[in-house]
Amino acid sequence: MPARTTTPTATAPDSSRVPEEAVTPLIRGVAVLEALTAAGGTMSPSALERATGLARSTVDRIVATLARMEYVRLDGRDAVLTPRVMELGNAYLAALRLPVLLGSRADALADELDESVSLAVADRDGIRFIHQATRRRAMSLSFRIGDLLPAERTAPGPLFATEWTEADWTRWRTRRSRDPQDRTFPAVPPAPATRPDEPNENNENNEDNEGDRDDRGGRGDRGGRGDRDFVHRTERAAADGWSLDDQLIEPGLVAVSAPVRDPRTGRLACVANVVSHTSRHTAADLRDTLLPRLRRAVAVMEEDLRRAPHAEPGPQPAGLATWTSASKQELGREFIESLARGLTVLTAFGEDRAALTLTEVAKATGLARATARRALITYEHLNLVTHNAADRTFSLSPRVLSLGFPPLAGTSLPRLAEPHLRALTDRIQETTCLAARTETGDEIQYTARVTARHVMRVDIRVGTRLPATTDTAVGRVLLANQDHALADEELEEGVRTLAVPLHDRTGHTVAALTTSTHTARRTPQDCLDTLLPALTTTATHIETDLHTASRFTPVPLT
Ligand code: PHB
Numbered sequence: 024m025p026a027r028t029t030t031p032t033a034t035a036p037d038s039s040r041v042p043e044e045a046v047t048p049l050i051r052g053v054a055v056l057e058a059l060t061a062a063g064g065t066m067s068p069s070a071l072e073r074a075t076g077l078a079r080s081t082v083d084r085i086v087a088t089l090a091r092m093e094y095v096r097l098d099g100r101d102a103v104l105t106p107r108v109m110e111l112g113n114a115y116l117a118a119l120r121l122p123v124l125l126g127s128r129a130d131a132l133a134d135e136l137d138e139s140v141s142l143a144v145a146d147r148d149g150i151r152f153i154h155q156a157t158r159r160r161a162m163s164l165s166f167r168i169g170d171l172l173p174a175e176r177t178a179p180g181p182l183f184a185t186e187w188t189e190a191d192w193t194r195w196r197t198r199r200s201r202d203p204q205d206r207t208f209p210a211v212p213p214a215p216a217t218r219p220d221e222p223n224e225n226n227e228n229n230e231d232n233e234g235d236r237d238d239r240g241g242r243g244d245r246g247g248r249g250d251r252d253f254v255h256r257t258e259r260a261a262a263d264g265w266s267l268d269d270q271l272i273e274p275g276l277v278a279v280s281a282p283v284r285d286p287r288t289g290r291l292a293c294v295a296n297v298v299s300h301t302s303r304h305t306a307a308d309l310r311d312t313l314l315p316r317l318r319r320a321v322a323v324m325e326e327d328l329r330r331a332p333h334a335e336p337g338p339q340p341a342g343l344a345t346w347t348s349a350s351k352q353e354l355g356r357e358f359i360e361s362l363a364r365g366l367t368v369l370t371a372f373g374e375d376r377a378a379l380t381l382t383e384v385a386k387a388t389g390l391a392r393a394t395a396r397r398a399l400i401t402y403e404h405l406n407l408v409t410h411n412a413a414d415r416t417f418s419l420s421p422r423v424l425s426l427g428f429p430p431l432a433g434t435s436l437p438r439l440a441e442p443h444l445r446a447l448t449d450r451i452q453e454t455t456c457l458a459a460r461t462e463t464g465d466e467i468q469y470t471a472r473v474t475a476r477h478v479m480r481v482d483i484r485v486g487t488r489l490p491a492t493t494d495t496a497v498g499r500v501l502l503a504n505q506d507h508a509l510a511d512e513e514l515e516e517g518v519r520t521l522a523v524p525l526h527d528r529t530g531h532t533v534a535a536l537t538t539s540t541h542t543a544r545r546t547p548q549d550c551l552d553t554l555l556p557a558l559t560t561t562a563t564h565i566e567t568d569l570h571t572a573s574r575f576t577p578v579p580l581t
Contacts, residue, residue, distance in 0.1 A: 042404055044396075044397050045401040045404050046361050046362075046365055046401045048085075048359045048361045048362045048365075049361060049401045051075070051077055052085050052362040052365070052366065053407070053426065054075045055086070055089070056089070056094070056104075056427055057426065058075050059071070059095070059104050059427065059430075060169075060425055060427050060428070060429060064104040065101050066101060067100055067101050068083060068086065071102065084359055086102045087354065087357040088357070088358050088359045089102070089362075090102075091358055092107075092363055093105055094108040094366075095108070096442060098442075104431060106434065108431065109427065109431050109571050111426045111428070112423055112428035113571065113574045114369055114373055114419060114423065115369075115421065115423040115424060117337055117374040117574075118373055118374065118377035118418065119144070119153065119377070120331070120334060120377070121144070121153060121154070122142070122153055123374075124327055124328060125142060125154070125283065125293070125327060126154045126575075128320055128323060128327065129154055129320075130156040131320075132156070132316070132317070133157070133158065134156075135316065138299045139155070139157045139165050139297070140297055140298070141155050141296045142294070142295055142296070143293060143294050144294075145183040145186075145291070146171055146422060147191070148173070148191065148198055149171045150171070150294070151169065151421045151422075152166050152168050153424075154168065155576070165298065167429040167430075168424070168428060168429065168432040168576055169424035169428035169432060170210040170429050171208060171210060171425065172211055172272070173205050173208050175199075175250075175252075175253040175271075176211060176214070176268070177268050177272070177278070178267055178278040178280035179266065179280045179296060180256075181257040181266045182265075182266050182280055184253070184260070185257055185260055186290060196250065199250055210429070211272055211273075212272070212273055264281070265280060265282075265310070267279050267306045268306070270306075275302070276298070276301075277300065277305065279297050279310055279314050280294045280317075283295055283321050283324050286328050295324065297309060297313050297317050333375070334374045334375040334377070336374070336375045337373040345389060347360050347363040364388075365401065368384060368388055368395060368398040368402070369402075371383070371384045371387035371388050372418070372419050378414070378416035378417070378418050379416055379418075380414075380417075381395060381399065381415075381417070384417065399417050402417075408420060432576045433576055433578075434572055435579040436533070436565075436578055436579065437470040439565070439568050440471055441471055441473070443568075444457065444471055444561075446561070447473075447536075447558070447561040448474070452476075452477075453477075453538045453540050453554070454472065454475045454477075454538065454539060455472070455473050455536065455561075456471060456483060456536075456537050456538070457470045457471040457472075457525075458470060458497045458534065459535070459580045459581055460491055464491065465491050466490060467491050468486065468581060469485050469486065470485060471485060472484070472485050477544075494513060495513050496508035496520040496521060496522040496537065497535045497537050500522040500524045500532065500535040504532060505524075507523045507524075507555060507558070508521070509547060509551065509555075510522075511542065512542065517542050518540075518541065519540050519541070519545060519547070519550060520537060520538070520540075521538055521539075521540075521550050521558060522535045522537035523536050523537075524536075525562055525566055525569070526566055527573065528570045533580055534580060536562050536565065537558075538554060
């Protein structure tokens with residue numbers, strides 16, 4: 024059995040034939056991105072070879088192309104996903120609009136209940152998270168945005184299954200018999216090995232248990248229960264309009280779900296979930312005490328959808344076609360232009376561009392129609408795009424979130440900044456740091472640091488706290504909104520400090536990027552002439568990553 028991290032993802036195409044016009048390098052590039060995602064964001068070239076079955080030279084060219092696109096960076100030999108790759112998932116989430124329209128309601132419910140609340144959409148026979156409002160607890164419960172779970176092991180699954188066609192049920196049964204332990208779902212622990220439809224001694228749910236509805240979540244029977252049980256839970260979800268997960272994923276984890284319907288079609292838009300732990304609520308408890316409040320919140324969400332204004336025009340897509348030609352000229356054989364062009368197609372979609380015709384995709388990307396068409400055919404084959412024959416438009420599918428999103432959802436500013444600090448320190452040969460105000464606001468905390476090789480160096484460790492005053496360069500940048508600050512010998516004699524601000528998506532200063540040098544090494548003028556431009560450039564790079572990463576998920580500052 025191959026390692027869990029190297030198995031294909033669950034929504035990979037069925038055995039259906041690859042269309043003749045599909046772009047092979049694009050299929051392979053997607054396989055590499057999905058393997059990296061399943062592995063948590065970092066993989067060696069040989070692990071990528073094993074996971075994708077591709078030749079080493081192909082893996083190398085794909086990684087070089089993704090690196091050129093800044094979707095991965097090379098850390099030694101390892102390929103590492105960068106926050107930039109989140110622009111693919113962002114395109115899907117923006118086009119979907121549900122996170123923007125309903126996210127703050129989910130957050131408010133989480134605050135009200137002091138429990139985690141999530142929103143999930145159907146992804147074929149799985150469910151995928153599109154929003155997470157999590158509580159900070161010692162025992163963290165939550166999945167990440169983009170994580171895919173097998174429908175039958177969740178609370179929302181039976182609600183989505185009420186809309187399944189015969190073909191959906193067949194696909195689900197095929198998957199269950201091929202992968203009874205859920206090895207194609209890297210986000211969940213494997214299910215105990217039992218055959219589908221095997222009667223389970225411990226499972227009261229194989230029988231109609233009208234008298235004891237507390238057990239309808241299939242308690243403690245983590246995926247090992249017979250397939251009939253899911254059919255049964257689906258029938259009940261259809262009748263009741265809610266659904267439970269009583270420790271189907273993991274002992275202790277319980278959830279209750281209610282459907283959010285699209286007011287125009289009456290069909291499921293998404294499912295809202297309250298997630299807890301048996302130490303706080305049993306599943307029956309969740310249903311009795313929290314379900315009524317969840318349903319009230321869902322009614323408000325549906326009203327929000329009814330009243331939602333038309334989508335605001337989002338940022339224009341970058342139109343990368345000319346860029347890819349230039350990269351091809353520069354990198355030659357190592358750059359796979361058809362992969363870069365194909366990935367560009369996904370970024371054509373967005374908030375007011377949820378459904379696009381082929382002509383619109385070609386126009387937004389600057390690609391020739393034939394190129395855009397072949398990319399769309401490839402994506403349709405990979406279940407990344409759906410085609411609506413009625414109005415001849417294409418839309419992104421939830422599976423786009425499997426292209427790098429989950430490992431980066433929830434990344435912190437210090438983690439996101441670290442490779443940029445390393446590059447900056449390399450360039451200026453000085454120690455560089457990130458600092459931010461603490462939650463209470465009365466202190467400044469150093470949150471990241473990369474040291475330069477000098478015998479004489481400023482030794483401020485990560486975690487060091489200073490009073491939040493404008494007595495220091497960092498303090499002035501964080502508190503007084505200056506463009507940059509240069510300070511001489513304020514921390515210590517002989518130390519010269521330069522700091523520049525980092526801004527969030529709304530323009531607020533959220534951190535300072537700073538470097539300290541010795542007065543003997545650099546004059547104030549030298550700091551302004553050589554260090555300041557380097558710091559400003561790095562700040563821009565960090566901000567670009569921060570803005571991409573924080574579009575749909577909060578990025579902690581510390
Ligand atoms: C979650 O949001 O973490 C969640 C939702 C539904 C489940 C399990 C977990 O059934």
